[in-house]
Amino acid sequence: MNVAADKVDPIHQFHLNEIFPLEIGGYDLAFTNSSLFMVVTVVVAGAFFYFSTSGRALVPSRWQSSAEILYEFTASMLKDAAGSHGMKFFPFVFTVFMFVLTANLLGLFPYFFTITSHIIVTFALAMLVIGIVVVYGLYKHGFGFFKLFVPSGVPMVLLPLVVGIEVISFLSRPISLSVRLFANMLAGHITLKVFAGFVVSLSAMGAVGVAGAVLPLAMAVAITALELLVAALQAYVFAILTCMYLADAVHPGH
Amino acid sequence: MAGEKGPGETGETGPKHQSKGDIRDDELEHRRRRLEAALAERRTGGIEGEGKAKTGSLSGYGQAFKLSSEFIAAIAVGVGIGWAIDHFAGTSPWGLVVFLLLGFCSGVLNVLRSAGMVAGFEQNGRKPGSKD
Numbered sequence: 001m002n003v004a005a006d007k008v009d010p011i012h013q014f015h016l017n018e019i020f021p022l023e024i025g026g027y028d029l030a031f032t033n034s035s036l037f038m039v040v041t042v043v044v045a046g047a048f049f050y051f052s053t054s055g056r057a058l059v060p061s062r063w064q065s066s067a068e069i070l071y072e073f074t075a076s077m078l079k080d081a082a083g084s085h086g087m088k089f090f091p092f093v094f095t096v097f098m099f100v101l102t103a104n105l106l107g108l109f110p111y112f113f114t115i116t117s118h119i120i121v122t123f124a125l126a127m128l129v130i131g132i133v134v135v136y137g138l139y140k141h142g143f144g145f146f147k148l149f150v151p152s153g154v155p156m157v158l159l160p161l162v163v164g165i166e167v168i169s170f171l172s173r174p175i176s177l178s179v180r181l182f183a184n185m186l187a188g189h190i191t192l193k194v195f196a197g198f199v200v201s202l203s204a205m206g207a208v209g210v211a212g213a214v215l216p217l218a219m220a221v222a223i224t225a226l227e228l229l230v231a232a233l234q235a236y237v238f239a240i241l242t243c244m245y246l247a248d249a250v251h252p253g254h
Numbered sequence: 255m256a257g258e259k260g261p262g263e264t265g266e267t268g269p270k271h272q273s274k275g276d277i278r279d280d281e282l283e284h285r286r287r288r289l290e291a292a293l294a295e296r297r298t299g300g301i302e303g304e305g306k307a308k309t310g311s312l313s314g315y316g317q318a319f320k321l322s323s324e325f326i327a328a329i330a331v332g333v334g335i336g337w338a339i340d341h342f343a344g345t346s347p348w349g350l351v352v353f354l355l356l357g358f359c360s361g362v363l364n365v366l367r368s369a370g371m372v373a374g375f376e377q378n379g380r381k382p383g384s385k386d
Contacts, residue, residue: 161356168332168353169360169367176327176364180320233316 010193014117014186034121037106037113045102070098074239081243085250092132093246096125097239104185104231108224116234117185119178126174129242137249148252177241184234188227195220324364332357 018030052063060068074094078086100116107114115121137145149166150159198216202209336353340346366372 164356165360165363168328168335168357169363171335172324172327172331172360172364175330176323179327180323183323184319237320 010190010197013113013189013193016118033113034115034118037103037115038121041099041103041106041115044106045098048102049098077240078243078246081240082247082250086243086246089132089246093239093242096129096242097235100125100181100238101232101235104235105228107185107189108227108231114185114189116181117189119182122178122182123174125181125238126178129177129245130174133245133249136246137252140249141252145249145252148248173241173245177238181234181238184230188223188230192220192223192227195223320368321365324368325361328361328364329354329357332360 016032016034018032019036021028021030023029048063049067052061052067055061055064057064071094074097075087075090078090078093082089103114103116106112107116134145137148149163149170151162151166154162195216199213199220202213202216205212332353332355333350336350336357339349339353343349363372
């Protein structure tokens with residue numbers, strides 16, 4: 001591998017490297033750097049809540065109050081979207097939100113792998129959400145769940161067309177949900193890497209280059225701040241859309 | 255003057271103190287109410303305008319991204335369904351044609367829905383699309 005080319009190749013950061021290979025029944029189940037960072041994400045999020053809530057003071061410490069803020073933020077988000085019936089999904093929504101948020105934020109560290117920049121990860125999360133919506137909706141409401149696809153007040157003639165459109169619209173939800181998170185993270189990290197690469201290649205060109213490298217360096221700093229915002233915002237968007245889709249499962253069409 | 259002032263003052267010190275206390279309580283109550291009103295206003299404004307304010311600070315980038323991903327996802331699903339029907343029923347190319355067009359329709363519907371211009375899936379009074 002060419003080390004110098006790796007430094008400026010903006011895609012290189014998304015490479016999957018096998019840490020130790022594993023094959024079960026013909027499936028490649030190798031433990032990759034992506035799996036490693038998923039484990040790290042879970043451990044970091046879990047440790048954060050374990051240690052921040054271990055004090056349980058009446059007057060919360062900084063760690064405890066940040067954990068409480070996250071809890072109350074998610075709880076009020078879910079309650080606003082799905083009502084008090086939706087609160088049974090709170091553990092799920094909170095887990096998804098914390099996983100995505102922690103993964104996005106960990107991805108901002110240099111040399112860290114961003115698991116949410118791979119569409120299969122975000123798509124698996126989105127399919128989990130939609131799967132829960134469909135399964136719970138069918139379990140709770142039976143065929144009444146399909147009223148979701150039949151808007152009221154539509155003439156019989158137009159009904160097949162409208163139902164088709166609504167079904168496609170429903171099926172497009174996991175795709176738009178996953179593509180949005182994935183593409184935001186991918187685009188942000190590529191942009192960051194490109195500007196950082198400019199700094200490296202410009203500063204290799206002598207004194208003038210070093211002077212010129214200040215501009216992309218400033219840009220890289222600014223984009224890092226923007227990426228911090230995007231990381232939090234996309235986790236929020238993912239969680240709030242999860243809440244809204246769960247609301248459809250809790251109360252379809254009435 | 256002095257005689258008037260003396261009893262006036264002594265007579266009023268009690269009630270004056272009390273009324274001062276009342277005023278203070280009233281004032282506090284009033285302030286508290288104003289603060290609550292302001293907080294409530296800010297809170298609803300925050301919830302309604304949260305996405306907008308945040309995407310606004312990203313200069314419409316987030317908004318554009320959201321709408322385009324909604325649109326493209328619906329078309330992709332339409333094409334996928336159409337292709338699958340053709341593949342299994344052998345009706346090529348009609349399934350693809352019909353479902354591509356349906357996909358376009360639901361893409362437009364998705365975009366209008368997430369822009370908050372059309373009611374959401376549910377037909378009750380919940381605010382459509384205001385939450386994402």
